Amino acid sequence: MDEDVSGRPGPGGDGPPGLPWWILEQLPVPVVFFDRRARLVSANDATLESVAMKSEQLLGLRPGEVEPGVVIRGAEGLEAAVEEVIASGEGRSYETLIRPDVGREGVWTAVISPVKDGSGHVHGCSVVTLDTTEQYRARARMTVLNEASLRIGSTLDVGRTAEELAEMATGTFADLVTVDLLAPVLAGDEPGAPEPGTTIVFHRVAQHSVLEGCPESxxxxxxxxxxxxxxxxxxxxxxxxxxxxxxxxxxxxLWEPADPERVRSIREHGIHSSVVAPLTARQITLGVAVFSRHRTPDPFDDDDVLLAGELAARAAVAVDNARRYTREHATALALQRSLLPRRTARQQAVEVASRYVPNTAGAGIGGDWFDVIALSGARVALVVGDVVGHGVQASATMGRLRTAVRTLADVDLAPDELLTQLDDLVLKLDREESVDPAGGSSVAGATCLYAVYDPVSGRCTMARAGHPEPVLVRPDGSAAHVPLPGGPPLGVGGVPFEAAEFDLPERSILALYTDGLIEAPGRDIDAALAVLRDTLTCPTGSLEDTCDAVMTALLPERPGDDIALLLARAGRLDADHHVSWDLPADPSVVSRARKHVAAELERWGLDDVVFTTEVVVSELVTNAIRYGGAPIRLRLIRDTSLICEVSDGSSTAPHLRRARTFDEGGRGLLLVASLTECWGTRYGPTGKTIWAEQALPGA
Incomplete structure (x- = not known):
């Protein structure tokens, strides 16, 4: 009978002699020997204990078999590995997961080494099997943590971050993952600690399962x-x-009385183990993540609890970053929205439509703005501006400039004069910020375009400070840029601005925009302007549709600059909405002026305001005759309100004051102010106009 490689009698004759059998018996790990035919010829006691079999049952088996033709689940590739070592004479390792149908489940590493004689001839191989389950699980946990660092927090969106945690942990660590956040977190706020006896409100923001559709939840x-x-x-x-x-x-x-539906689902899907991990960042708990197993047979152990805590902690940091970004972004957008007009001014001079698109950098806010300002005499001002830079600083500066433009517009400055005053303001702001120890972005370089349109005369006056020229689309469908004098950007100083005046045909469209609409990396500006003109001339149903068409044609995929677009379709007040009279500088004409006004108001069906308007006209005409001079002109305009204007040839500014008891004059403007909604003065090339507005009956 041949002796096997352990020194014991065995069935094979190919095993190498000379190795004492008691050395193998004392090894604490399973060791087996295969001959050149890859048949098992020897096994130590550790091997027999691990498979609970006798040596006679193992002899002659192929690698991985527990009986002839039956291979251990998970060891299907062991025979090929053994044959490779016998053929090549080079050792290798083979790692496999042994399932619980034979022995205990775990990860085993087989170290396969050739057995050679003194001449190098291979007689077979030895297989030393090591239990590397813990090392395998440690590597798996490190892999999960590494994957978490790569996949969780790829966006600054609270919901998406929670989804990334659920998706990443499902399959690699758990069979079902749910993520619940406290209600304040979704609004960007910091949740407080729950008080004893209170109820904690959660929002389910993400869940993922190895089963399609997440039926367990x-x-x-x-x-x-x-x-x-x-x-x-x-x-x-x-x-x-x-x-x-x-x-x-x-x-x-214990859980069933409080939540029977959840208990029913747990029983139905066989959930047997769960880990609940808080999402805590900066000592603030934002919510919880629940990891559950029902397809994985092993329950969670202590190491799994540590892993779940680490996953939740990493996700919590990303969720907190997203939460803080959400809050800061909402604050920035609220600031931006508060600085832009929410609705157009109440006026009938133009029909307007607008678009504002923030840049994709930073907080997504910047310094572009537009405005529609109702002026005296049924006129309207159209404004578009651009402050250099992005972020809250640029947006705040834009708000200051927009407020300044509105203030200057209220005193009825001409466009070129308004830009001159605005230029001085920018210079002052820039000097203030240059000495500010906290620092700030320079205001110099801001641009602005200011236009005033009069629907009575159809005239439009416009001036620009370093801003792109607007596009005028005439009623016949032709489009061209409006040639304007090229003023410098605001903050340069020392260079006067010039205004251009032209007729604006009724139903024509004026397109005002900022440079972000036509400028983009790799884009030809002339080509973009051609696209803008062509798009504006395409027939659409409304100005809103035209705005959408322009943005579709020219909006970059990721705007690097803010974009503001303002479209205005010119209207006209026909002869039935305004009337005027030239008056001599004679006190006797006051009564005649009252009669003219009364007759016109009755023709307009405004009998209810005849008395008030007669008083206003009497005071304004008397004031023009006494303190002004020829030529004197009286005009009534019926627009969104009833406007009464008296023009004279003097540039002397009227002042509202309270007359003393024995004063014979000084009560006229006070009486006008008390009878009307508002009044004011605007100046022209040859004099001034005092105007007053009254609400129309039923308005």
Whole structure:
């Protein structure tokens, strides 16, 4: 009988002689020998104990077999590895996961080494099997953490970050993952610690399962649900540490009265183990993540609890960053929206439509703005401006400039004069910010275009400070840029601005925009301007549709600069909405002026305001005759309000004051101010106009 390689009698004759059998018997790890035919010829006691078999049952088996033709599940590739070592004479290792149908489940590494004689002839190979389950699981945990660092927090969106945690942990660590955030987190706020006896409100923001459609969850994403502070979920939230729960029948009986639907789903899907981990960042708990197993047979162990806590902590940092970004972004956008007009001014001079698109950098806000300002005499001012830079600083500066433009517009400055005053303001702001120890972006370089349109005369006066020229689309469908004198940007100083005046045909469209609409990396500006003109001339249903068409044609995929677009379709006030009279500088004409006004108001059907208007006209005409001079002109305009204007040839500014008891004059403008909604003065090349507005009956 041949002796096997352990020194014991064995069936084979190919094993190398000379190795004492008691050395193998004392090794604590399984060791087997295969001959050149890859047949098992020897095994030590550790091997027999690991498979609970006798040596006679193992002899002659192929690698991985537990009986002839039956291979251990997970060891299907061991025979090929053994044959490779015997053929090549080079050792190698083979790692496999052994399932619990034979022996205990675990990860085993087989170290396969050739057995040679003194001449180098290979007689077979030895296989030393090592239990590397713990090392394998440690590597798997490190892999999960590494994947988490790469996949979680790829965006600054709270919901997406929670989804990334659920998707990443499903399959690699758990079979079902749900993520619930406290209600204030979704609004960007910091949640407070729950008080004893209170109910904690959660929002389900993400869930993912190895089963399609996540049937284990009884809540849809977006649903709100609650837990008592004294519950297991509340305890984890308050303590701030991950906890492991064995889901057995005793636990289910305790949970069933409070949440029978969830208990039913747990029983139906066989959930047997869960880990609840708080999402805590900067000592603020934002929510909880629940990891559950039902397809994975092994329950969570202590190491899994540590891993779940680490995953939740990493996700919490990303969620907190997204939450803080959400809050800061909402604040910045609220600032931006508060500085832009929410609705157009009440006027009938033009029909307007507008678009504002923030840049994609930073907080997504900047210094572009537009405005529509109702002026005296039914006129309207159209404004578009651009402050250099982006962010809150540029947006705040834009707000200051927009307020300044509105203030200057209220005193009825001509466009070129208004830009001159605005230029001086920018110079002062720039000097203030240059000495500010906190620092700030320079205001110099801002641009602005200011236009005033009179629907009575159809005239438009416009001036620009370093801003792109507007496009005028005439009623016949032709489009061209309006040639304007090229003023410097605001803040340069020392260079006067010039205005251009032209007729604006009724139903024509004036397009005002900022440079972000036509400028983009790699874009030819002339080509972009041609696209803008062509798009504006395409027939659409409304100005809103035209705005959409322009943005579709020219909006970059990721705008690097803010974009403001303002479209205005010119209207006209026909002869039935305004009337004027030239008056001599004679006190006797006052009564005649009152009669003219009364007759016209009756023709317009405004009998209710005849008396008030007669008083206003009497005071204004008397004031023009006494303190002004020829030529005197009286005009009534019926627009969104009733406007009464008296022009004279003097540039002397009227002042509102309270007359003393024995004063014979000084009460006229005070009386006008008390009878009308508003009044004011504007100046022209040869004099001034005092105007007053009254609300129309029923307005």
């Amino acid at each position: 009884v809540l849809p994403v977006g649903a709100q649900h609650t837990f008592a502070r004294e519950s297991a979920m509340g305890h984890v939230l308050v303590q701030g540490e991950a906890a492991r729960f064995t889901v057995d029948e005793e636990a289910l009986r």
